[in-house]
Structure formats: C-alpha cells, structure tokens
Amino acid sequence: MPQPEPRDTAKMPQRVKTAALVSSGRHPVSGRAGRAREDARAVEMGLSLVGADLSLAHAGDPEQASLRESLQGYLGMYHGLDDDRDGQLSLLPLGEGGDAVPLLAAWLERSGVRLALTGQRAECGEGSGMVGYLLAERLGWAIATGVAAIEHCDGERVTVLQALPQGQRRRLEVRLPCLIAVDAVAEAPRQSAFGPARRGRIDIVDDLLPPDESPLDADSADWHWQPARARPKRLKVVKSTNARDRFKAAAAKSSASGGQVLTDLSPEEAAEKLIDYLRAEKILAQDDQ
Amino acid sequence: MLQTLLPILIFAALAVGAAGAVRRIRLWRQGQRTPMRWYRLVLMPKRYLNDLHHVVARDKAIAHTHVATAGGFVAAMALALVVHGFGWRNPILGGLLLAASLCMFIGALAVNRRRIDPSAKLSKGPWQRLSKSLLAYSVGMFLVSLPLVGVAPTLLGGGVLAIVLSAVLVWGLLEMVVGMGWGGPMKHAFAGSFHLAFHRRPERFDDNHADAVHDVHRGSRSTALFPLDLTAKTLGVEKPADFQWEQLLGFDACVQCGRCQNVCPAYAAGQPLNPKKLIQDMVVGMAGGNDARYAGSGYPGIEVGKHHGGPNAPIVPQLVEAQTLWACTTCRACVEECPMMIEHVDAIVDMRRFITLEKGETPEKGAAAIDNLIATDNPGGLDNASRLDWAADLEMPRIQDRPEGVDVLLWLGDGAFDMRNQRTLRALVKILRAGGVDFAVLGDEERDSGDVARRLGDEATFQRLAERNIATLSRYRFARIVTADPHSFHVLGREYGAFGGDYRVLHHSTFIAELFDGGRISVEAPAQAETVTYHDPCYLGRYNGEFAAPRQVLAALGLEVAEMERSGYRSRCCGGGGGAALSDVPGKARIPDMRMEDVRETGATTVAVACPQCTAMLEGVVEPRPRILDIAEMVAAALVEPATASTTRTSTEAPEEVPA
Ligand code: SF4
Numbered sequence: 009m010p011q012p013e014p015r016d017t018a019k020m021p022q023r024v025k026t027a028a029l030v031s032s033g034r035h036p037v038s039g040r041a042g043r044a045r046e047d048a049r050a051v052e053m054g055l056s057l058v059g060a061d062l063s064l065a066h067a068g069d070p071e072q073a074s075l076r077e078s079l080q081g082y083l084g085m086y087h088g089l090d091d092d093r094d095g096q097l098s099l100l101p102l103g104e105g106g107d108a109v110p111l112l113a114a115w116l117e118r119s120g121v122r123l124a125l126t127g128q129r130a131e132c133g134e135g136s137g138m139v140g141y142l143l144a145e146r147l148g149w150a151i152a153t154g155v156a157a158i159e160h161c162d163g164e165r166v167t168v169l170q171a172l173p174q175g176q177r178r179r180l181e182v183r184l185p186c187l188i189a190v191d192a193v194a195e196a197p198r199q200s201a202f203g204p205a206r207r208g209r210i211d212i213v214d215d216l217l218p219p220d221e222s223p224l225d226a227d228s229a230d231w232h233w234q235p236a237r238a239r240p241k242r243l244k245v246v247k248s249t250n251a252r253d254r255f256k257a258a259a260a261k262s263s264a265s266g267g268q269v270l271t272d273l274s275p276e277e278a279a280e281k282l283i284d285y286l287r288a289e290k291i292l293a294q295d296d297q
Numbered sequence: 298m299l300q301t302l303l304p305i306l307i308f309a310a311l312a313v314g315a316a317g318a319v320r321r322i323r324l325w326r327q328g329q330r331t332p333m334r335w336y337r338l339v340l341m342p343k344r345y346l347n348d349l350h351h352v353v354a355r356d357k358a359i360a361h362t363h364v365a366t367a368g369g370f371v372a373a374m375a376l377a378l379v380v381h382g383f384g385w386r387n388p389i390l391g392g393l394l395l396a397a398s399l400c401m402f403i404g405a406l407a408v409n410r411r412r413i414d415p416s417a418k419l420s421k422g423p424w425q426r427l428s429k430s431l432l433a434y435s436v437g438m439f440l441v442s443l444p445l446v447g448v449a450p451t452l453l454g455g456g457v458l459a460i461v462l463s464a465v466l467v468w469g470l471l472e473m474v475v476g477m478g479w480g481g482p483m484k485h486a487f488a489g490s491f492h493l494a495f496h497r498r499p500e501r502f503d504d505n506h507a508d509a510v511h512d513v514h515r516g517s518r519s520t521a522l523f524p525l526d527l528t529a530k531t532l533g534v535e536k537p538a539d540f541q542w543e544q545l546l547g548f549d550a551c552v553q554c555g556r557c558q559n560v561c562p563a564y565a566a567g568q569p570l571n572p573k574k575l576i577q578d579m580v581v582g583m584a585g586g587n588d589a590r591y592a593g594s595g596y597p598g599i600e601v602g603k604h605h606g607g608p609n610a611p612i613v614p615q616l617v618e619a620q621t622l623w624a625c626t627t628c629r630a631c632v633e634e635c636p637m638m639i640e641h642v643d644a645i646v647d648m649r650r651f652i653t654l655e656k657g658e659t660p661e662k663g664a665a666a667i668d669n670l671i672a673t674d675n676p677g678g679l680d681n682a683s684r685l686d687w688a689a690d691l692e693m694p695r696i697q698d699r700p701e702g703v704d705v706l707l708w709l710g711d712g713a714f715d716m717r718n719q720r721t722l723r724a725l726v727k728i729l730r731a732g733g734v735d736f737a738v739l740g741d742e743e744r745d746s747g748d749v750a751r752r753l754g755d756e757a758t759f760q761r762l763a764e765r766n767i768a769t770l771s772r773y774r775f776a777r778i779v780t781a782d783p784h785s786f787h788v789l790g791r792e793y794g795a796f797g798g799d800y801r802v803l804h805h806s807t808f809i810a811e812l813f814d815g816g817r818i819s820v821e822a823p824a825q826a827e828t829v830t831y832h833d834p835c836y837l838g839r840y841n842g843e844f845a846a847p848r849q850v851l852a853a854l855g856l857e858v859a860e861m862e863r864s865g866y867r868s869r870c871c872g873g874g875g876g877a878a879l880s881d882v883p884g885k886a887r888i889p890d891m892r893m894e895d896v897r898e899t900g901a902t903t904v905a906v907a908c909p910q911c912t913a914m915l916e917g918v919v920e921p922r923p924r925i926l927d928i929a930e931m932v933a934a935a936l937v938e939p940a941t942a943s944t945t946r947t948s949t950e951a952p953e954e955v956p957a
C-alpha cells in the first residue's frame with residue numbers, strides 16, 4: 009500500500025465543538041489508577057486541535073476514591089496552550105453495572121459536540137472496545153478507529169490518518185459529526201502537571217436522562233467475570249543463523265495471507281461477497297439469512 | 298574653600314545614597330514578604346566578621362585585601378563624617394583618618410593588581426572601574442585630610458589643586474556612597490549586610506549554634522530544600538517577584554567574584570549554566586532591564602545581551618532559558634564557595650518547581666521518571682515487589698517479621714533495581730552479617746525517597762512519597778536507618794523532618810566505620826599496595842558534612858588515599874545529582890569524564906565511591922579507566938569472616954550470580 013505523505017497537522021479554521029471521552033486507566037505494572045494511555049492520547053489530540061476549548065467527559069462512580077485522581081490527570085494536561093483557561097470535565101454519575109452509552113450519548117448531544125475523541129478500549133472494567141461503536145450507532149455518527157493523527161478539520165469533515173500494522177497509514181476523510189478512536193501510536197500525551205490538575209473543574213452532570221430511564225447494562229449482569237490472563241505468544245523458531253533473518257522473523261507481525269482485493273463491485277455484489285466470506289470462515293451460520 | 302565644600306559633599310552623598318538605598322529596599326520587598334524584623338540587623342557584624350570571613354578566608358590574598366580595603370573604608374568614612382562632616386577637626390582623629398585612608402589605599406593597590414589581567418571568573422565593566430574608584434577615594438580622602446595634622450595647609454587652601462582634589466573626592470564618594478545605594482558595585486556592601494542579617498537559612502551561622510566549633514563543616518548545616526505549600530495560588534517561581542524577598546536580597550548581594558562559576562561542574566562541561574550569571578540575571582529581573590550590561594562570563598553557548606526581564610515578567614525563557622535550569626546537578630558547590638552565602642540551588646529548584654508543577658515541561662526523561670514514581674513508587678517504572686529480587690538467595694530479614702524491633706533498618710534505595718548497585722548491596726549485607734548487626738529491610742514496602750522528584754521540581758510527588766514512607770516507617774520499630782545511598786540518606790535524615798519523620802539515619806560508610814571502631818569486623822591487610830582515591834558524593838559530603846568516615850574506612854583497610862585536588866567540601870560532582878542525568882543537557886564535555894580526569898591525575902588505579910549514582914556515572918566513562926568500587930565492596934572483599942560466618946558469598950567475585 010502506498011504510504012500517504014504526511015501533511016501538516018492543520019488547526020481548525022472554524023472551531024468545531026470537540027470533546028474527549030476519558031476513562032480511568034490502570035497501570036500495567038502496579039495496577040494503580042491513572043490516565044489511560046490511549047485516552048490521554050485522545051486528549052492530546054484534542055488539545056492540539058482546539059486548545060482549551062476541548063471539554064472532557066467521563067461516566068463513572070463519583071464515590072470511587074481513586075477516580076478523581078485519574079480524572080485530574082487529564083485536567084493536568086491543560087497547559088502550554090494559547091490561552092490559560094483551566095480544564096473542565098463533566099462527570100456523569102454511573103453506578104455499578106450501569107451502561108455508559110446512553111449517558112455519554114445524551115451528554116454529547118446536549119453539549120452540541122460534533123467531534124468526539126476517545127481511546128479505543130478501556131484499561132479496566134469490560135474493556136470491550138465497544139463503547140465507541142455503540143455510541144456512534146446510537147447517535148447515527150460516523151466512527152473512525154485506530155486513528156494516529158488528525159490532519160485537517162473544517163466545519164464539515166475531518167481528515168485523519170489511520171494506523172495499520174507495520175507502521176502503515178491510511179488517509180480517511182470522515183463526515184462530521186463523528187467519533188474518533190485514537191490509536192496507541194498517536195502523538196504521546198503531554199505531561200500532566202499538578203497545578204492545572206488541581207485547578208481544573210470537575211462538574212457532576214446528573215440530569216441527562218429522565219429518572220425512569222436508568223442506564224442499566226442488562227446484559228452484563230449475567231456475565232461470568234474472571235481475571236484476564238496474558239495469552240501465551242507462539243514463538244516462531246527461526247533456524248537461520250543469519251542475524252537479519254532472525255530480526256525479520258522477530259519483528260514481523262503476522263500478516264494475513266490468501267486474501268483478495270475486490271474492486272469495482274456494486275454494493276449488492278460486495279455485500280454478497282462479504283457474506284460468503286463470513287460463512288466460509290464460519291462467522292455466520294450457513295442458514296443465517 | 299574645601300572646608301565649606303567637604304561637609305556639603307559628604308552629606309549630599311549620604312543623602313543621595315540613602316535615597317537609593319530606600320529604593321533598593323523597595324526592589325527587594327517586591328518579593329514574597331515575611332515581616333521585616335529590623336532587630337536582626339544587630340546579628341550582622343558578627344555574621345560578617347565570623348561566618349562570612351570564614352568563607353572569604355579560603356582565599357587568603359583576597360581576604361587580606363578585603364580587610365584592608367573594607368576596614369579602611371569603613372573607618373575612613375566614619376572618621377570623615379566626624380571630622381569633615383561635623384567639623385570636629387581634632388588632630389588625633391585626623392591622624393586616624395589618614396591612617397585609615399592609607400590602609401584603604403594599600404588594599405586598593407592589591408585590588409588593582411588583581412585587576413591588571415583579571416582572571417576569567419571576574420566581571421569587568423563597573424567592577425574594573427571600582428578598583429580605580431577605591432584609589433580615588435582613598436587618595437582623595439588622604440590628601441584633603443592632610444591639613445588636619447598640619448601638613449601642607451596652604452597648598453590645599455584653594456585654586457586649581459583644590460578643584461582637582463574635590464573632583465577626585467567626588468568621584469570616590471559617588472562610587473562608594475552614592476553607588477552603594479543606587480546599584481553600583483558597592484551595592485554589595487549594603488545588600489550583603491542586610492542579606493547576612495535576614496538570611497533565609499539562619500542555621501548556617503554560628504549564632505544559631507551555641508557550641509559552635511570553628512572547623513565544623515558549616516556548609517552542611519542547612520541543606521534541606523524548603524517545603525512548598527501545595528495549596529498556594531501558583532506553585533514555584535514564575536517571575537522574580539515570586540521569590541521570597543530574602544532571596545531577592547541575597548541575589549543583590551552578589552559581588553560577581555566568580556567563585557561559583559569556577560567550581561560549577563555544568564559550567565566546566567560547557568553546559569549552558571553559569572551560577573554567577575544566573576544570580577545576575579535574577580538581579581536584572583528584579584530591577585527590570587536586560588543583561589547587556591553584564592560584564593562577566595555568560596552561559597556557555599548562549600549569547601550575553603539577548604535576554605531581558607522584569608519583576609513581574611516570566612523568567613523562562615525571556616530572562617533564563619529552561620536548559621540553564623535543567624543543567625544544574627544541585628551539587629551545591631557554588632553555595633559552598635559563595636562568599637556572600639547566596640543560595641543558588643534553592644533558586645534553581647524554585648524555578649524548576651514552576652516549570653514542572655505549573656507548565657508541565659520537565660525534560661522528557663525526567664517527566665517519565667516522575668510518571669513512574671507516581672505509578673510504581675520507583676523511577677524506573679518497575680514492579681516495586683521486585684525490590685528484593687537481587688537478594689533472593691540471601692534470606693533477607695524482613696522488618697514485618699520483627700514486631701519487637703531491630704537495631705538497623707537497612708534502606709535499600711532505588712539502587713536495588715540496578716544490577717551494578719546490587720553488588721554493593723550484597724557486599725553491605727555481607728558486612729552487616731559479619732558484624733553481627735541486627736538488621737532488617739522493608740522489602741516491597743519501601744518506596745523511592747522522593748529525592749529525584751523533588752530536585753526535578755515535582756514537590757507534589759515528593760511530598761506524597763514522603764508521607765507514604767513516613768506512614769510505613771511509623772508502623773515498625775528500629776533504632777536507626779542505614780543506607781548506602783547518600784540521596785536517601787539526605788532526604789530521610791534531613792528533609793523528612795518537615796513532614797513529621799524524624800529518624801537517626803546513617804550512611805553506610807559511617808556505620809561501617811562504627812563497626813571497625815567497635816571491633817566488630819576485621820579485615821586482612823591488602824595483598825599488594827595500591828593507590829586509591831576517594832570521590833566525595835555531594836549529598837554525603839557538602840550536604841551532610843560526612844567527609845571523615847569513608848576515609849576512616851579506607852584507612853582501616855590499610856589503604857593509602859591519594860586525594861584529588863578537588864576533594865572534601867570542594868569535591869567535584871559526578872554529574873548525576875538533581876535529576877541532571879535525566880535531563881541530560883548537552884555540553885562540550887561530560888561531567889563524569891572530567892571527574893575521571895581528576896581521578897587519573899592522582900595516579901590511582903581504584904576510585905572508592907560511596908553512592909550508587911556516582912558509581913553509575915563514573916562507570917559510564919569509557920575504558921581504560923581506574924576501577925570503581927564502593928566502600929562496601931572494598932570492605933566485603935577484605936573481610937576476615939569469623940568461623941560462624943553466614944553463607945553469603947562475595948558478590949564481587951561472582952557478579953553473574955546476581956539475579957537480574
Ligand atoms: S554568587 Fe557568590 S560566588 Fe557567585 S559570583 Fe556572586 S558572590 Fe561570587
């Protein structure tokens with residue numbers, strides 16, 4: 009695939025209301041709460057796009073002790089911007105077993121956000137990586153995942169670079185409003201500073217949904233939970249005594265093979281091909297219509 | 298004619314000078330205020346004659362010069378006030394006045410000789426002029442006072458000579474009296490007096506120590522950083538007015554002698570830091586203006602004259618570049634050497650605090666270390682539970698199993714994660730066992746002391762670590778803490794006190810010396826004579842005044858120490874302190890390379906060290922170079938183990954057995 013030339017990351021000419029949805033992270037070594045790595049990158053992306061206009065939101069339990077500290081971690085990133093306004097975060101109260109999607113959707117709609125940035129997957133809790141998709145579906149927005157950079161954004165559309173394996177990039181143009189899930193290869197987040205973190209505001213927004221519509225995640229109640237275990241990695245045994253080959257084998261990501269590129273199909277034919285493929289891979293049952 | 302002119306001149310000079318002095322005091326008081334306690338001024342004379350002179354006298358020639366010049370001037374000025382000002386023309390007083398002027402003249406000659414080809418550490422410009430002005434004042438005062446003792450009364454009565462004499466005297470008065478108030482070089486006398494009286498670290502002076510002995514190491518009396526109030530409106534120093542007023546006053550007392558510049562390792566390495574220029578920049582910021590009139594050496598690689606500041610303008614980067622602040626290793630060599638007792642390190646850390654806590658612009662690796670400290674309690678981001686992995690085979694006693702308490706709590710420090718330092722720790726454990734010491738460790742309950750976070754300006758993370766460590770320590774009973782890490786030693790021993798943690802902390806060299814003294818360990822004589830030298834770690838020596846114990850230990854080993862030229866309180870930093878190894882500001886040379894050069898000059902084949910950071914920095918010097926051994930390793934290797942010795946092996950002979 010030809011690599012797109014990197015373009016200058018353009019600031020937004022006319023400001024599109026932008027927000028970052030953040031979660032509480034979990035440090036891979038100590039398990040301590042803090043900024044989630046991808047979410048922090050989403051905030052970084054938002055700050056370099058719209059500066060202190062970026063608003064933040066999190067749906068979670070305000071009573072949880074470590075939560076405030078994680079959220080302040082994001083607010084501490086409001087420095088080095090054109091103006092020195094403090095950060096502001098809307099905390100949408102959500103109890104145990106609650107569903108964040110309706111709350112976040114209602115908040116995005118109410119605050120008139122047209123560009124929402126978030127990480128791809130939470131570091132704790134379900135970590136299903138589904139929130140973005142479910143939100144986009146519910147709001148009828150476009151979604152782009154694995155985004156490494158935003159190149160350009162006007163009032164109508166946003167141009168992003170999507171990260172593909174082995175450092176490849178794909179340029180996408182997405183209509184607004186849209187949701188962008190930021191990849192771990194995006195620009196590293198700036199340092200979270202104690203002063204701005206302390207000054208940033210956390211506002212509790214608890215009137216988003218009518219009281220009878222409690223956002224319960226009914227499905228998850230039946231689930232069986234157990235701690236995740238790292239999956240063992242299969243090592244490729246490379247016989248070669250040649251350092252270059254060994255390096256290539258170690259560095260290679262498993263790339264799919266045997267696929268085919270289909271072009272110039274009508275939407276119907278394309279759908280037909282896809283369904284055939286999914287049936288062949290036993291992802292759709294044979295009789296699934 | 299002179300009779301009428303002199304009082305006018307003297308009183309006019311005093312009045313104008315006083316007006317300038319009031320303005321100067323206002324400049325200082327732009328800083329954060331503490332109440333002005335005027336009565337402290339009575340402390341000044343003794344502090345000047347005793348404490349300050351103690352530092353000045355390290356350079357005998359300049360000390361004598363200063364005594365003659367300053368003493369002569371003060372006496373001459375006081376007498377002139379009586380004799381010429383108030384007109385009490387007593388021949389005895391006149392004679393004294395002549396003697397004082399003469400004394401000052403002799404001093405001024407010495408000053409001028411120093412100024413013929415001034416060394417690079419000295420500032421030129423007004424300071425060069427001052428040497429001439431001293432001559433003018435002393436000669437002028439001498440000549441106009443001659444008539445008092447009946448010599449040449451007619452000659453000086455009037456005419457051209459009188460005019461010339463008055464002109465010379467006016468020059469002298471302008472420099473010495475008016476300039477003192479209005480910011481000429483003589484400002485140092487006025488600001489310096491106040492600075493001594495209102496110094497922020499009164500513990501540095503003998504008057505705070507009832508039983509002061511003259512030869513104690515004064516520099517180590519007060520070295521803990523000041524705690525920062527984390528609820529303050531802005532954290533750290535952004536603009537000159539954010540300094541405490543006593544700090545601004547201190548900057549103003551600088552005599553631009555360049556002693557600090559001469560000893561600064563960062564300056565010598567060509568990094569963009571010069572403590573003298575930094576202090577002058579603070580003066581520029583306090584008074585407003587630019588640095589174009591600075592007539593000394595600048596920051597290496599940064600042009601002089603391009604920076605400007607004001608009392609309420611941000612310091613970084615208009616006045617001082619961030620790189621300048623990050624180059625400092627906090628070695629305190631400058632503070633130690635400064636005859637005006639100016640506190641450079643406090644100022645640098647204050648400004649770093651703003652950069653880190655408010656601007657979030659800590660140098661990249663420093664910021665990563667801080668993030669790790671927050672998440673994992675150690676700067677490497679490693680699992681804190683692995684703090685004892687290196688001792689898996691040593692059956693280390695845990696303090697958790699010793700509710701009745703132990704004699705020694707062994708504080709490992711972050712060196713526990715470093716393979717090189719693990720060898721030192723294993724050696725230390727071997728020594729403790731050989732000496733039958735009742736000791737235990739905290740294991741994974743130990744956290745980083747917060748040293749690096751604090752020096753990088755992250756007072757929030759430091760205070761959090763301090764509070765947690767103090768809470769942990771409060772759960773266990775021990776008589777004292779021993780550590781092989783001078784940074785932990787300093788922080789636990791001297792900086793935790795402000796947060797409610799008061800412990801007896803010993804550096805391992807002190808403790809080992811104690812074991813030798815008590816006859817609890819014995820060593821065999823070295824097989825062959827070897828020249829060793831010893832590198833004083835800043836945080837052990839200058840910060841805490843422990844110069845003797847490591848040398849005692851080396852002597853007990855039967856080793857002859859060939860001292861480096863810069864050793865003891867003048868030791869040159871290894872370059873690893875204050876987070877400088879993390880910020881890694883580029884320069885022309887590397888500080889550890891320069892230190893290794895010092896080692897080589899002694900002809901030593903081994904350099905004894907007493908700090909994990911020094912070990913790492915010096916071992917980073919490319920081979921061939923002298924061997925680097927921690928004091929503990931040297932002792933452990935020479936131990937004669939009693940028959941009941943433990944199973945501990947000498948790690949130095951089997952480093953590959955140390956688990957990673
Ligand atoms: S700061 Fe101190 S040592 Fe440095 S030039 Fe000024 S007076 Fe001299």
Ligand code: SF4
Pocket residue numbers: 557560561562563564570571572624625626627628629630631632641642870
């Ligand atoms: S503390 Fe050391 S490195 Fe820092 S300015 Fe002073 S002499 Fe230089």
